[in-house]
Amino acid sequence: MDNLETLALVDVPGSSRDLRAMQALARDVMSADAPASRLAPLERGLQRDLDALKAAADAGFKGVEYLFPYDYEADRLVAALEGNGLVQVLHNMPPGDWAAGERGLASLPDRVGEFQDSVGKAIEYAKALGCPQVNCLAGIPGDGVAPEKAHGTFVENLKFAAPQFEAAGIKLLIDTILLLLNSHTKATHWRKQIKIRHNMV
Numbered sequence: 518m519d520n521l522e523t524l525a526l527v528d529v530p531g532s533s534r535d536l537r538a539m540q541a542l543a544r545d546v547m548s549a550d551a552p553a554s555r556l557a558p559l560e561r562g563l564q565r566d567l568d569a570l571k572a573a574a575d576a577g578f579k580g581v582e583y584l585f586p587y588d589y590e591a592d593r594l595v596a597a598l599e600g601n602g603l604v605q606v607l608h609n610m611p612p613g614d615w616a617a618g619e620r621g622l623a624s625l626p627d628r629v630g631e632f633q634d635s636v637g638k639a640i641e642y643a644k645a646l647g648c649p650q651v652n653c654l655a656g657i658p659g660d661g662v663a664p665e666k667a668h669g670t671f672v673e674n675l676k677f678a679a680p681q682f683e684a685a686g687i688k689l690l691i692d693t694i695l696l697l698l699n700s701h702t703k704a705t706h707w708r709k710q711i712k713i714r715h716n717m718v
Contacts, residue, residue: 563589567597574601582607585615587638591645598646605648607690611635612654621654623678624671626662636678640685650688653678 566583573581581603586594598605613619613628622632639651653675658667675691682689 563593567593570597570601570603574603578603580604580606584609585612586642586646587611591642594646605646607650607652608639608642608646608648609652609654610639613656619656621656623653623674624656624658624667626658626666626670628656629670629674632674633677636681640681640687643687644685648687650690651682652690652692655692 566589570581579602581598582605586605586608594605597603610621610623613622613625613631622628622635625632642648643651655671658664675689679689
């Protein structure tokens with residue numbers, strides 16, 4: 518399921534007027550009979566997402582966020598953003614194999630090398646897109662991974678990533694309600710462990 522389908526299908530009780538408007542636009546774009554139907558799957562996905570960006574701009578939005586930009590060449594996304602007068606405000610770090618159910622790499626002890634490689638990729642895209650902040654996905658450790666091991670891996674990976682994002686002038690976010698992090702207090706504790714004050718939230 519691509520980013521646009523996720524937006525169109527998600528059910529958020531009490532959602533804001535803006536979110537409901539975006540969902541309606543997404544459904545309209547998804548249901549439209551467009552020439553993109555004759556394109557290859559990746560190109561068709563790109564055309565659909567570009568149409569969604571235009572629809573967002575037409576609805577009066579000035580900034581956008583979406584899950585991941587990595588399937589597309591950065592310069593094509595930049596052209597779409599600039600052409601529609603939009604600012605990219607957030608995207609996530611690479612998640613691993615999203616289609617297979619992976620939701621990040623940061624807490625996976627056997628994927629440290631892949632996580633470290635993903636830091637550079639996330640920074641490269643964020644800089645190209647002019648995106649000021651990137652979200653780090655903790656991931657879902659396997660059943661055989663002790664919680665302490667997963668926590669330790671997460672902290673060490675953030676220690677690796679945070680200085681690089683700081684040097685690039687990009688704020689690194691961690692989600693305080695996702696998976697490993699179950700409270701703002703715990704997130705604040707880990708932030709102190711990592712000893713990065715200014716570019717992590």
